[in-house]
Amino acid sequence: MSTLRFQALQTVQNRSFQAVNTSELRSELFGRNVFSAQSMRQYLSTASFTTLQQAIEKGESIDRQTADAIASGMKLWALEKGATHYTHWFQPLTGATAEKHDAFFELTLEGEVMERFDGAQLVQQEPDASSFPHGGIRNTFEARGYTAWDPTSPAFVYGTTLCIPTVFVSYTGEALDNKTPLLKALSAIDQAATEVSKYFDKSVSKVQATLGWEQEFFLIDSALAAARPDISLSGRTLLGHASAKGQQLDDHYFGSIPSRVLNYLKQLELECLLLGIPVKTRHNEVAPNQFEMAPIFEEANLAVDHNSLLMDIMQKVAEKHHFKVLFHEKPFKGINGSGKHNNWSLATNTGVNLLSPGKTPTKNLQFLTFFINTIKAVYNHEALLRAAVASAGNDYRLGANEAPPPIISVFIGKQLTEVLDELEKVTDGKLSPQEKTALKLNVVGKIPEILLDNTDRNRTSPFAFTGNKFEFRAVGSTANCANPMTVLNAIVAAQLSVFKKEVDAMIETKGMKKDDAIFNVLREYIKDSKKIRFEGDGYGEAWEKEAKKRKLSINRDTVKALKARIAPSSIRLFEGIAVMNAVEIKARYEIEMEAYTKKVQIESRVLGDIARNHIIPTAVKYQNVLLQNVQGLQAVYGEEYRAFAKAQLEILKAVSNHITALDTKITQMIAARKEANLLMPVAKATAYAQNVLPFLADIRSHCDALELLCDDELWPLPKYRELLFVN
Ligand code: ADP
Ligand code: MG
Numbered sequence: 012m013s014t015l016r017f018q019a020l021q022t023v024q025n026r027s028f029q030a031v032n033t034s035e036l037r038s039e040l041f042g043r044n045v046f047s048a049q050s051m052r053q054y055l056s057t058a059s060f061t062t063l064q065q066a067i068e069k070g071e072s073i074d075r076q077t078a079d080a081i082a083s084g085m086k087l088w089a090l091e092k093g094a095t096h097y098t099h100w101f102q103p104l105t106g107a108t109a110e111k112h113d114a115f116f117e118l119t120l121e122g123e124v125m126e127r128f129d130g131a132q133l134v135q136q137e138p139d140a141s142s143f144p145h146g147g148i149r150n151t152f153e154a155r156g157y158t159a160w161d162p163t164s165p166a167f168v169y170g171t172t173l174c175i176p177t178v179f180v181s182y183t184g185e186a187l188d189n190k191t192p193l194l195k196a197l198s199a200i201d202q203a204a205t206e207v208s209k210y211f212d213k214s215v216s217k218v219q220a221t222l223g224w225e226q227e228f229f230l231i232d233s234a235l236a237a238a239r240p241d242i243s244l245s246g247r248t249l250l251g252h253a254s255a256k257g258q259q260l261d262d263h264y265f266g267s268i269p270s271r272v273l274n275y276l277k278q279l280e281l282e283c284l285l286l287g288i289p290v291k292t293r294h295n296e297v298a299p300n301q302f303e304m305a306p307i308f309e310e311a312n313l314a315v316d317h318n319s320l321l322m323d324i325m326q327k328v329a330e331k332h333h334f335k336v337l338f339h340e341k342p343f344k345g346i347n348g349s350g351k352h353n354n355w356s357l358a359t360n361t362g363v364n365l366l367s368p369g370k371t372p373t374k375n376l377q378f379l380t381f382f383i384n385t386i387k388a389v390y391n392h393e394a395l396l397r398a399a400v401a402s403a404g405n406d407y408r409l410g411a412n413e414a415p416p417p418i419i420s421v422f423i424g425k426q427l428t429e430v431l432d433e434l435e436k437v438t439d440g441k442l443s444p445q446e447k448t449a450l451k452l453n454v455v456g457k458i459p460e461i462l463l464d465n466t467d468r469n470r471t472s473p474f475a476f477t478g479n480k481f482e483f484r485a486v487g488s489t490a491n492c493a494n495p496m497t498v499l500n501a502i503v504a505a506q507l508s509v510f511k512k513e514v515d516a517m518i519e520t521k522g523m524k525k526d527d528a529i530f531n532v533l534r535e536y537i538k539d540s541k542k543i544r545f546e547g548d549g550y551g552e553a554w555e556k557e558a559k560k561r562k563l564s565i566n567r568d569t570v571k572a573l574k575a576r577i578a579p580s581s582i583r584l585f586e587g588i589a590v591m592n593a594v595e596i597k598a599r600y601e602i603e604m605e606a607y608t609k610k611v612q613i614e615s616r617v618l619g620d621i622a623r624n625h626i627i628p629t630a631v632k633y634q635n636v637l638l639q640n641v642q643g644l645q646a647v648y649g650e651e652y653r654a655f656a657k658a659q660l661e662i663l664k665a666v667s668n669h670i671t672a673l674d675t676k677i678t679q680m681i682a683a684r685k686e687a688n689l690l691m692p693v694a695k696a697t698a699y700a701q702n703v704l705p706f707l708a709d710i711r712s713h714c715d716a717l718e719l720l721c722d723d724e725l726w727p728l729p730k731y732r733e734l735l736f737v738n
Contacts, residue, residue: 015238016729022234026333028271031278042287044092046085046166054084067163068217070198078130085166086115086128089173097128097173099136099158102189103143104602106491108319109179111138112172133175134160144605146598148185155182161190164316167286169324176316185595189493190312192591196500197311199588203507204357204365204381210514210525211377217360220500223308223480224318227349227488228325229301229337230272235729236335240625241617242734245610246489247339247404249618249707250626250714254732272302275332279304282324288317298347299735308354308480311500315492318351340487341407343731344711348408349488353495356480357381367479376529379434380510383533383540385481386421388506389474390540392498392584393419394564394575396474397485399498401572401603403610405487410550410567415473415485417572418558418565420545422472428546435537437530447526471549501590508588510536569607570700576600604696608687611699611707615684618710619677625727626714630670633721637663666720669713676713680706 042049051060059080066073073081089097098110117127136158143156157180164176179188186192197220204218236242241249276293283290289307304321308314322338329336341348357365365381368374389396397419400409409417423431473485486495510532517528542561547554558565566572575581577600585591591599637659644659645652653660680703687698718726 016727016733019232019234019238019729020733023232026232026271028274028332031274031281033277033281037284040281040284041289042285044168044285045287046088047287050088051084054088055081056084059084063162073134073162075130078134080130082128082130082133085133085173089166089168090115092168092173093171094168094173095171097132097175099138099160099177100174101158101177101179102319102491102493103179103187104146104189104599105144106189106489106606108323109138109143110172110174111136136177138179143179143187144602145181145187146601146605148181148183148187148594148598156180156187157182161194161312163194163310164313165287167320169286169320185598186591189491189497190315192585192595193315193493193497193500194312195590196497196504196588199504199590200357200500200507203504203511203588205359206511207380207384207507208359208365208377210380210529211373212359212361212363215359215361215363218365219358219360220311220496221308221356221358221364221480222311222314222492222496223306223354224314224486224492225303225305225350225352225354226318226321227301227303227351229298229339229342229349230275230329230334231300231337231734233330233333233335235734238729239734240621241614242335242337242342244617245339245614246337247342248344248731248734249614250621250711250718251344251728251731251734252715252718253345254730254735256732256736271332272334275329275334276302276304278332279325279328282328283321286317286320286324288321290321298343301347301349308356311355311496315496318492338489340402340404340489341411343735345412346735347412348414350408350414350484351486351488351490351492353483353486353492353499354477354480355483355496355499364479366476366481376526379430379533380529381507382423382427382476383431383536384506384510385503386423386543387536387540388502389419389421390543391506392502392581393543394566394572394578395498395502395581395584396483396495397564397566398572398575398581399495400483400485400487400490401566401569402487402490403569403607404489405485406568408487409485413470415471416549416554417485417567418549418554418563419473419485419543420549420558420563421481421543422475422546423544424476425546427476428544431537431544434530434534437534472545473549497590501585501588505584505588568700570604570696573600573603573607576603601692604692608692608696608699611704612684614707615680615703618707619680621728622673622677622710622714626717627670627673629721629725629727630666630673630717632725634663634666634670636722637666662720666717669717669720673710673713673717676706676710680710 048064051063055063059077062073062077063081065071094115096112096114098112100108100110103109113132115128137155138158158177159180161176161178166173166175168174176190178186178191178194180191181187200220201218205215208215208218231242239248241247280290280293283306289309290304291307292303292305294303295301306314306317309317325336338349340350356367359365365377366385368378397417406417408414473483475482475484483495483499486492513532514525514528517523517531518525521528523531542563545554555565564575566575577597582593582596585596586593641652641656641659641663644656648655683698683702683706687695687703690698718730
């Protein structure tokens, strides 16, 4: 057997592990390494604590003196936790997190060591960040970028570093990160939703978007991963024949978690709890070696930070357990991909979930208001929402193996569909008393009962209502949730503002009662947005045809999908609610196009190399084995040898044909890359999608055919059955 594959399999066989001790009380561990309100009370003066809490609540800025006091308390707390360094922790447009560590201590002029960390260091830093993507926002001669403290996400100690969540902006003020637009979108939805909530309850003064993500991932042994250049370099398998056993027995979902994996997950959970990430569920997913972690939902900004942090910790803890985490949306062909469902809702400061139907008709009118406005927002901006989940990796997932298709639609279940159908029948203008009673009792009053058995689940819906929240399922597993959350909250915020204006206008100009005005506006929205609602099977041509008729966008690949980001309607939307300006939007468009190009380019290079350096040489070796055999047969049997060498000759022919085809296609692929590389970013991405990407599948098919033909002992790469079933 080829040495690398053989050694890797040996290594896996010999793995042993030490069980992680989980005897400590979880509730005691929770948030121990977070500078939480509780720690703040202990380490800050009452005055500083109150100022900080107010600043967080109202989004006010913090004066220098208070910042100094907070920094001093934070430093003391961090040093007691064993921190030696601090870092501004931010989320540049690479989608990952970034940090630059500085030691706490400095030297005084007298050469003495002194621990220094004051308000200035806490509030703002100027990282030498010229190598982060900026899409032309920052010219190299003005490469300065600033990180600025986000007090709404608490600082934490990870390892020996105090991490301070920050935004990252350019010298000229444009956002260079994922967090800044998110914070602005969250503030926009707070304002818009609070205004609308006041129709129902005057005491509402704040609305927070909530997010509960579900992170799916694959785990494979690190030795096997290291023996596969495609996994090491691109995070997914670029070749590999399907295993004889895949997921067809459905025996992995919710099955018992393998003990080595469980041990890893336990350690991971401990780390999460210390950092205040409220992980709650862990289970096997549908595919072999696929798992999911989900927390209790949190305020959206915090939840986004926690997901980014989790992805980082997952990889670090995995190293200790000799696993590699595959976050890719489609690491294995023909096997379920990984997503990151974003469960989303809105919560008032009075403790009400605005997407949860209540017990009274008023509460349900409130529910319907937010429910229908969300559907309308998704309808108005379906293409932008599709763009928010676009990535080279997600292109392979969307529309395959139970993942939602690349067409955005909303699933609400049978009963709520009936409710909306009834509402739609309300006559124009003022409601008659009978109509009102009928509506309130028959439609609006019945919702909670109805929802009790609304257990309909449609796995192929990209955006589904699941009882008291919407679940945005099209989000890919590698995504930073900030981007989809920015778009979703922005479109709903904009929609709610329009709704408020329309309702107010009806009350003022037509003299309508508030409830009548709300019903009237909602009824029109139900009619307007009907085309986005889809309850059927998201697969197959039937839906695609229907979607085309409904004029919904069908963008199978990222390059096409991203165009919606820079559509005039998107720019108007973001500028209108001050979430991003045109410069920031266009910069993101370019960055994402470039990211797409780079992903495909890397995969193309890696596959080309593997095919030339691993697969062709292996096939040639096997060709020689066959040739020798045939020659031997001829030596023994003379002209009669053909009768005995029939199979060998057929295989020989097939192997030779695949070798020739591979070589030709690799050469053509390289030529296509060279041609594409001469183009400007957007044209380049398009050329990569159209002219380079198709070679990946084509070259793979020859490699996979050879895998079935060649001697298993010669095959150099761990096979699917080994990657998926050995642990
Ligand atoms: P599943 O979708 O896998 O059946 P659940 O319905 O139990 O799982 O919940 C999935 C996720 O939804 C969890 O992460 C949970 O925290 C989140 N969630 C529940 N309620 C809300 C809410 N009001 N806002 C945001 N997320 C929520
Ligand atoms: Mg779910």
